[in-house]
Amino acid sequence: MPNTRLNTLRQWLEGLPASWKLDLPSLAPASSDASFRRYFRLHSQNPLFPTLIVMDAPPQFEPLGPFIEVADLLLKAGLHVPRILEKNIKEGFLLLNDLGSKTYLSVLQESSADALYADAIDTLVKMQSASKAGVLPDYSEALLQRELDLLPEWYLKKHLQFELTADEEKYLSTAFKLIIDNNLAQPRVYVHRDFHSRNLMFTEMHNPGVLDFQDAVYGPITYDAASLWRDAYIEWPEERVIDWVARYWDMGRQNGLPVRADFGDFYRDFEWMGLQRHIKVLGIFARLYHRDGKDAYLEDIPLVLKYALATANRYIELKPLARILERANPISSIK
Numbered sequence: 001m002p003n004t005r006l007n008t009l010r011q012w013l014e015g016l017p018a019s020w021k022l023d024l025p026s027l028a029p030a031s032s033d034a035s036f037r038r039y040f041r042l043h044s045q046n047p048l049f050p051t052l053i054v055m056d057a058p059p060q061f062e063p064l065g066p067f068i069e070v071a072d073l074l075l076k077a078g079l080h081v082p083r084i085l086e087k088n089i090k091e092g093f094l095l096l097n098d099l100g101s102k103t104y105l106s107v108l109q110e111s112s113a114d115a116l117y118a119d120a121i122d123t124l125v126k127m128q129s130a131s132k133a134g135v136l137p138d139y140s141e142a143l144l145q146r147e148l149d150l151l152p153e154w155y156l157k158k159h160l161q162f163e164l165t166a167d168e169e170k171y172l173s174t175a176f177k178l179i180i181d182n183n184l185a186q187p188r189v190y191v192h193r194d195f196h197s198r199n200l201m202f203t204e205m206h207n208p209g210v211l212d213f214q215d216a217v218y219g220p221i222t223y224d225a226a227s228l229w230r231d232a233y234i235e236w237p238e239e240r241v242i243d244w245v246a247r248y249w250d251m252g253r254q255n256g257l258p259v260r261a262d263f264g265d266f267y268r269d270f271e272w273m274g275l276q277r278h279i280k281v282l283g284i285f286a287r288l289y290h291r292d293g294k295d296a297y298l299e300d301i302p303l304v305l306k307y308a309l310a311t312a313n314r315y316i317e318l319k320p321l322a323r324i325l326e327r328a329n330p331i332s333s334i335k
Contacts, residue, residue, distance in 0.1 A: 009056060012088050013042075016095070020052075020086075021045035027054070030101070036061040041098065051098040053082065059092040067094070067214035070136070073190075074213060077130035079123055080206040081213065099209035105197035105233055113236070117228070119207045120200060121248045124224055125255050128189040131218065139191060139219025144183055144276065148176045150283020159286035162328040171320035178317055179279075182272040186220035187258035193217060195224035196231045221252075221259060222266070226274035232281055232304050245270055271311045275318070278308040305329060 013024055023043040030041040030053060040054040057064055064087065074081045086095035108116060152172065156162040164172065192199075193215045201209035225248055229241045236244075249266050252259040260266040281304050285297040305325065312322035 005056070005058070008091060009040075009054065009093055012091065012093050013054070013095075016086055019046070020049075020095075022052070041101075049085075049097060052085070053096040053098050055094040055096060057092040057094070059090070062092065062214075064089055064092060064094060066216075070213050070216045073130075073135065073216075074127060074210065077190075078126045080203060080209045082209070082211070099201040099211070100203055102202040103198050104200040104202060104208060107202045108197060108234060113240070116202070116208070117244050118247070120195075120228060121244075121251055123208060123210060124195065124228070124248065125251050125257065127192065127224075128221065128252070128257055129255055131189040133188070133218060136190060136216050136218045139183075139188075139217040139223070141180055141184060143217075144180045145176065147280035147283075148179065148276065150287065151279045154283040154286040154290065156324075156328055158290050160328050164324070168320075168324050172324060175312075175318055175321040179272055179276050182269065183220050183276055186222060186269050186273070187260075188218055189221045189257065191217050191219040191223045192227070193223065195227045197228075197234050220269070220273050221257065222270040222273040223277065226270055226277055230274040230278065230307050232278075232300050235303055235306075242267065271314070275308055275311045278304050278311075282308065 010024065010027070013022055016022065021044050023045065026043040027040050028042070030039040036058050038056040040056065041051055042054065044050060044052055057067070068084060068087070071081050071084060075083070082096035082099060084094055084096060104116060152164065156164065192210070192213050194212050199210065199212040201211060203209045225245060229236065229244055245267060246263060249259050249263055260269065282301060285301050285304070288294040288297050309322055309325055312318040312325065
């Protein structure tokens with residue numbers, strides 16, 4: 001962060017009411033993400049908030065409006081999201097309560113996974129049960145297509161220096177249309193868009209805390225399930241994934257969510273939605289490296305590629321996509 005912006009942040013914090021009892025010298029980086037946002041943690045003598053989080057979102061890159069609006073929406077739906085305690089819309093700062101530092105990724109183990117994912121299912125069903133059309137932006141055909149197009153632009157051409165043949169371009173276009181048709185045919189609900197182990201916080205009360213929701217949309221019902229159980233950062237055996245998805249599907253039915261009547265159809269939608277996401281993520285991770293200089297996500301590409309290949313190879317109409325991915329990648333990267 002440029003010193004000038006850090007100074008601006010400190011000046012804003014210094015101007016907040018004395019009742020917060022902020023320990024300004026304790027201000028320290030808490031985390032960062034794949035955007036321009038940065039997070040800081042600082043201590044306080046306020047007994048209700050021993051630690052607090054400061055979000056820094058440069059307004060020219062990350063306007064605060066969507067975060068504030070979606071936070072309010074999810075809070076009303078009963079989700080455990082950060083509460084906005086103070087805000088500076090003009091300069092792009094928020095003071096938030098602290099949901100802790102234990103991500104799901106840091107605590108997920110064989111023995112704890114069932115309980116943790118059960119809490120995540122409860123949260124997901126709450127959010128989706130509150131869904132109404134016209135509140136969040138639509139996960140439109142154009143947006144789905146733009147996301148898929150990140151694969152040839154950033155992952156294949158820029159990252160792998162891989163040139164598609166004329167036939168491969170046709171195959172890719174056909175596969176993308178099939179995926180989008182499936183995605184758009186699914187029932188629509190609120191979609192977090194990054195509902196995974198790095199954005200779910202383990203909390204002692206009202207587990208889990210939910211972060212990074214500002215890009216929420218109204219779209220396919222299986223999207224967040226695919227984010228959660230085809231997670232780019234942690235892998236589980238297929239039989240466990242099927243079991244968790246089945247539990248979510250059953251709870252969705254019990255709560256009146258518009259899930260498919262047949263679980264086999266629902267699981268197929270889950271796989272195809274996951275494939276759309278993994279194609280997008282391959283492009284995003286490559287773009288983060290080549291455009292933004294963030295190389296940490298490169299180590300997660302092999303798992304995402306593994307997911308994409310497994311799904312594409314399971315469906316005959318998607319096998320040409322699998323062949324393209326296999327030809328583009330060294331053998332060592334897909335084991």
